Structure formats: structure tokens, C-alpha cells
Amino acid sequence: MVKLVGQIKEFGGFLQLYQHDSDMCGCSMSFSVYLPPQAAQGEVPVLWWLSGLTCTDENFRVKAGAQRYAAELGVALVIPDTSPRGMQVPDDAAYYLGQGAGFYVNATQVPWSRHFRMYDYITQELPATVASLSLPLSDRQSIAGHSMGGHGALVVALSNPGRFRSVSAFAPICHPMCSTWGRQIFQAYLGEDQADWQQYDACCLIQQGAPALPMLVDQGTADEFYPQELLTEDLVSACHSAGFPADIRLQSGYDHSFHFVATFIGEHIRWHHRRLR
Amino acid sequence: MVKLVGQIKEFGGFLQLYQHDSDMCGCSMSFSVYLPPQAAQGEVPVLWWLSGLTCTDENFRVKAGAQRYAAELGVALVIPDTSPRGMQVPDDAAYYLGQGAGFYVNATQVPWSRHFRMYDYITQELPATVASLSLPLSDRQSIAGHSMGGHGALVVALSNPGRFRSVSAFAPICHPMCSTWGRQIFQAYLGEDQADWQQYDACCLIQQGAPALPMLVDQGTADEFYPQELLTEDLVSACHSAGFPADIRLQSGYDHSFHFVATFIGEHIRWHHRRLR
Numbered sequence: 306m307v308k309l310v311g312q313i314k315e316f317g318g319f320l321q322l323y324q325h326d327s328d329m330c331g332c333s334m335s336f337s338v339y340l341p342p343q344a345a346q347g348e349v350p351v352l353w354w355l356s357g358l359t360c361t362d363e364n365f366r367v368k369a370g371a372q373r374y375a376a377e378l379g380v381a382l383v384i385p386d387t388s389p390r391g392m393q394v395p396d397d398a399a400y401y402l403g404q405g406a407g408f409y410v411n412a413t414q415v416p417w418s419r420h421f422r423m424y425d426y427i428t429q430e431l432p433a434t435v436a437s438l439s440l441p442l443s444d445r446q447s448i449a450g451h452s453m454g455g456h457g458a459l460v461v462a463l464s465n466p467g468r469f470r471s472v473s474a475f476a477p478i479c480h481p482m483c484s485t486w487g488r489q490i491f492q493a494y495l496g497e498d499q500a501d502w503q504q505y506d507a508c509c510l511i512q513q514g515a516p517a518l519p520m521l522v523d524q525g526t527a528d529e530f531y532p533q534e535l536l537t538e539d540l541v542s543a544c545h546s547a548g549f550p551a552d553i554r555l556q557s558g559y560d561h562s563f564h565f566v567a568t569f570i571g572e573h574i575r576w577h578h579r580r581l582r
Numbered sequence: 583m584v585k586l587v588g589q590i591k592e593f594g595g596f597l598q599l600y601q602h603d604s605d606m607c608g609c610s611m612s613f614s615v616y617l618p619p620q621a622a623q624g625e626v627p628v629l630w631w632l633s634g635l636t637c638t639d640e641n642f643r644v645k646a647g648a649q650r651y652a653a654e655l656g657v658a659l660v661i662p663d664t665s666p667r668g669m670q671v672p673d674d675a676a677y678y679l680g681q682g683a684g685f686y687v688n689a690t691q692v693p694w695s696r697h698f699r700m701y702d703y704i705t706q707e708l709p710a711t712v713a714s715l716s717l718p719l720s721d722r723q724s725i726a727g728h729s730m731g732g733h734g735a736l737v738v739a740l741s742n743p744g745r746f747r748s749v750s751a752f753a754p755i756c757h758p759m760c761s762t763w764g765r766q767i768f769q770a771y772l773g774e775d776q777a778d779w780q781q782y783d784a785c786c787l788i789q790q791g792a793p794a795l796p797m798l799v800d801q802g803t804a805d806e807f808y809p810q811e812l813l814t815e816d817l818v819s820a821c822h823s824a825g826f827p828a829d830i831r832l833q834s835g836y837d838h839s840f841h842f843v844a845t846f847i848g849e850h851i852r853w854h855h856r857r858l859r
Contacts, residue, residue, distance in 0.1 A: 314804065315841040367840065370647035373848075527591065563644065564592040571650075 307434055310335075316376035317342035320366055323438075329422045329430040330389035336431065337362045339372050340440065343379035350445040350581035351381045352574065353469075355427070355461070357452030359405045362386045365451075368563035374574040380581065381442055385431055387453065389420040401486050402493055408481075409457030410505045412494035421494060424505070428461060447577040451475040451566050452530075455522070459507035463515040471580040473521040473573045475566050476528055479540035480508040486534050508536075508543040519580055520544075520551040523569050525559025584711055587612075593653035594619035597643055600715075606699045606707040607666035613708065614639045616649050617717065620656030627722040627858035628658045629851065630746075632704070632738070634729030636682045639663045642728075645840035651851040657858065658719055662708055664730065666697040678763050679770055685758075686734030687782045689771035698771060701782070705738055724854040728752040728843055729807075732799070736784035740792040748857040750798040750850045752843050753805055756817035757785040763811050785813075785820040797821075797828040798853055800846050802836025 311322035318341040327334040343349050352375070354365050362384045365371065375382050388394075388407030395416040396403035407423035435442070448469045450458035455477025462472035481487020482502050491502045503509040524537045532538060537553065544551045559565040588599035595618040604611040620626050629652070631642050639661045642648065652659050665671075665684030672693040673680035684700035712719070725746045727735035732754025739749035758764020759779050768779045780786040801814045809815060814830065821828045836842040
């Protein structure tokens with residue numbers, strides 16, 4: 306059961322705010338859809354956006370300025386939350402575990418495994434839920450994200466060949482198996498066996514031969530988490546040794562914030578749009 | 583003593599975050615300046631932005647998407663806070679009084695009169711403070727704002743002839759003497775004598791013959807505070823009877839939020855820019 310809980314006009318289109326009961330996550334989940342003005346005339350292509358640690362579906366729609374470009378180009382945005390939420394959902398004092406930090410994996414460890422199934426939620430339940438709304442959205446879809454959501458976008462795109470026309474990421478956690486954040490998160494959600502971590506690591510997926518798709522990555526050089534948590538250079542190496550074509554750019558002087566995302570989101574949406582036509 | 587407490591690169595320019603000890607307000611105050619990339623080559627014109635109830639200087643720089651246009655056109659943004667702040671500053675449980683709600687007036691009533699001198703702060707102390715930074719800002723200046731800040735922008739521009747090339751407002755409180763918000767705020771800050779309220783009421787200033795300057799106002803028709811708190815039609819009447827030229831537009835279906843501001847901020851900045859050249 307999906308409920309429309311809000312509708313806000315922006316750039317001639319509409320931000321639609323939804324809530325639904327998620328079987329996968331065992332709780333009520335929120336998501337937002339931006340329908341550009343062109344959706345009044347027929348189907349529009351879709352860009353999925355995965356957000357970073359501590360975000361809900363609100364941060365991107367309020368801070369990134371993406372709707373301006375989505376309206377100009379006629380692209381819909383689908384913006385999920387980053388984790389299950391609620392009193393019955395486990396949490397942790399660390400901002401990189403628990404609510405706000407689903408990491409786009411299916412957790413296998415207690416106490417996380419009941420609710421933290423964000424990989425299946427993003428790849429299966431939410432697409433079916435969005436489809437049930439009968440919005441004018443075409444099958445031409447791409448995916449993008451920021452930080453933890455950049456990791457999520459890369460992993461989801463690499464693991465589902467043919468489903469997305471393109472993938473892009475802002476300051477993604479490129480190689481979580483080798484970063485402090487990633488190792489703590491994987492240990493908590495997936496346990497000690499590192500063989501179980503590889504399916505959620507973009508560098509591993511590329512090394513293991515994931516089929517190519519157009520990939521664009523931007524990384525600010527003044528990012529407080531670069532390079533140690535993000536390990537962008539490992540993604541460059543993985544792409545190079547696997548012969549995986551990717552445009553991975555260092556942007557001088559930019560930090561990890563939404564000011565960085567806002568600066569380049571127009572270029573990313575335009576880049577996706579060329580592949581969604 | 584002004585301190586630079588943060589600097590964030592955005593759209594090739596820089597958001598500079600400042601704090602200073604305000605004599606006028608008797609507390610530490612924050613403000614932000616966005617310097618577009620053109621500021622590296624010489625002086626740029628300035629758009630002052632006054633924010634609405636509950637805002638700090640952060641909301642506009644994070645939510646409005648204005649920096650994109652400021653960077654494109656070479657306009658600096660100066661973004662003050664909306665009130666004095668701190669433990670020693672009086673406050674109120676109502677969101678429309680006290681901290682976050684300076685209303686751009688000089689309060690005369692206890693307990694507000696010691697700190698709540700936002701009119702003098704915005705028109706005198708902050709301009710002098712910004713000037714002391716020796717940033718490449720020209721004397722060509724315009725002013726804009728949203729809601730309470732739209733009221734502030736109109737009042738400050740109308741009361742300081744020749745100082746601003748143009749003024750614009752999003753969903754301004756046009757006639758506070760006749761709105762519930764305005765009457766409660768004026769009573770608290772200025773006392774019972776309505777003769778003291780008129781200097782802070784855009785409709786009164788226009789009726790009393792304030793010299794004309796280019797004025798642009800946008801008002802969403804789905805705004806939850808329209809018309810009763812904003813009284814846009816009173817501004818239309820005041821301009822009409824005073825022969826004051828103004829472009830006051832109703833925008834169908836837009837609400838009071840930053841999604842509305844984001845939709846039209848580009849048009850406003852472009853409109854100001856034509857008058858700032």
C-alpha cells in the first residue's frame with residue numbers, strides 16, 4: 306500500500322512524496338519522485354539517486370538543485386531513503402551503522418538481518434512499488450549517487466547488467482573492503498568472511514569481470530574523506546586492469562558536501578540524458 | 583573582529599562563512615558571502631539576500647540553488663542571519679518571535695530592545711563589516727529575500743533610496759500591520775503605538791511616497807500563508823494608488839518552500855543582474 310503524503314510544485318513539475326509498508330525492510334519506508342513537466346505529455350526516462358550516510362530522501366531533493374536540470378531535460382528522479390527506520394529497527398551510536406546507513410547491502414548478521422535488506426529493497430521491492438503507481442516512467446533508466454550512495458549506485462549498476470543505461474557517482478566509497486568505514490560496516494552487517502563482502506564492492510565486481518556500462522565519477526580533491534575512505538585510485542586501477550572504460554575525474558578544491566554535488570549534478574544529468582534518449 | 587570560519591568551493595567560486603562580534607546586536611553573528619569565479623579578476627556586483635522566519639544564513643546557501651546563477655553571471659551573494667543568537671539573547675516559544683525571527687526591525691520594547699536591532703545591523707553594521715574584509719565587491723548592489731526576508735528586502739530598499747539598484751521578493755509579508763504574524767511581532771518588538779510600525783511596512787512606505795526602484799515580487803498561489811499573512815493584494819493596491827511601478831506575479835500552484843524559491847531564483851538573479859551592470 307503506497308500513500309502519496311505530499312506534492313510540491315517545482316520547476317513546472319512535481320515532487321511527489323510517498324510512504325509505503327516495506328516487506329523487505331519490515332517497516333514503513335519513504336521515497337520521493339520528481340516528475341518533470343514533460344511527464345504530462347508521456348513517458349520520461351528515470352534517474353535513480355542513492356544518497357549518502359545520515360541522509361533521508363529529503364537531502365538530495367532539497368540540496369542538490371537537480372530538479373532544475375531534470376525539468377529542463379525531461380528526466381524523472383526517483384529518490385529512496387538510505388535505510389529502514391523506526392522504533393523497532395536496530396540502530397547504533399556510530400553514524401555509519403544502523404538507521405541512515407543501510408549501505409545498500411542485505412545484512413546477514415544479528416541484529417541487522419531482519420530489516421537491513423537495502424540491496425533487495427532498491428533492486429526489487431522499490432522498483433515494483435514505483436511501477437505500481439502507474440506514473441509515466443519509461444524503462445530507460447540510469448542510476449547515480451553520492452558517497453555511500455555512490456558506492457550503492459556503482460554496485461547496483463555493475464550487478465544488474467542491462468538494467469541501467471549509465472551510472473555516475475559523486476565521491477563514492479569505491480573500495481569499501483579496504484576502507485575503515487567499509488570494513489566496520491561489512492563486519493557488522495555481513496560477518497567476518499570477506500568472501501561475502503566482494504559482491505558489494507565496486508572494485509571487486511570490476512576485477513571479477515562485470516560487464517561494462519558508461520560510468521562517470523567525480524571526486525573533489527579537498528574532500529575530507531579522500532583518499533583514505535573513498536580509495537578512488539583503487540577504482541582507477543581496477544578499471545584499468547579490467548579494461549573497463551570509465552571517466553573518473555578529480556575536481557580540484559571541492560569537498561564532500563552537497564555544494565560539490567550541486568556544482569556537477571547538472572553535468573551528470575546531462576551526461577545520463579544523452580544515454581537515456 | 584571578523585573571522586573566516588569556513589570556505590567551500592562551489593561552481594568555481596567560494597562560499598565564505600564568517601563570524602563577528604556585533605555591537606548592534608550584542609552577540610556573535612554569522613553571515614555567508616558567495617564570491618563567484620569572476621571575483622578573482624576584479625570587482626563584482628552584490629546581491630543581498632534576507633532569509634525568512636526560523637532560517638539562519640545556511641538555508642539559502644544550501645537550498646536555493648542561487649550560486650549556480652551567481653557564478654554564471656558574476657554576482658556576489660551576501661547572506662546575513664535572521665536575528666541575534668545565543669544564551670544571553672531573549673527568545674520565545676513562538677517561531678515568529680525571538681531567535682530566528684528578527685523581522686528586520688529595531689526593537690524598542692523590553693526584553694527585545696537590547697539585542698534585536700536587525701534593521702540597523704543590516705543597513706549599517708553588516709555593510710561596514712563586509713567592507714572591512716576588502717573583498718572585490720562593487721558599490722552596485724541589489725537586495726532580495728523570502729517571506730519575512732522579502733518584507734525585510736522591500737523595507738530596507740524603500741527606506742534607503744539610491745542604495746540599491748533593484749529589489750525582489752519571494753512570498754514577502756507585504757503588509758505586516760494588517761497580518762496576524764505582523765501585528766503580534768510589531769506589538770512585541772515595537773509596542774502598541776501603530777505610528778511606530780509604519781516605517782517597517784512596505785505598503786505604508788509606498789503609500790507615503792517612497793521613491794521608486796525596480797521591484798519584482800513572486801507569490802505562489804498554493805502558499806499556505808497566502809493570502810492572509812502575506813497580503814500580496816495590498817501591495818498591488820498600494821503600488822497602483824501611489825503610481826509605483828512594480829512587477830508582482832502570481833505563480834500558479836507553488837507553495838511557500840525553498841522549492842518555490844529554487845524555481846524562480848535564477849530568473850530573479852538574472853533580472854537583478856541586468857540592473858547591476
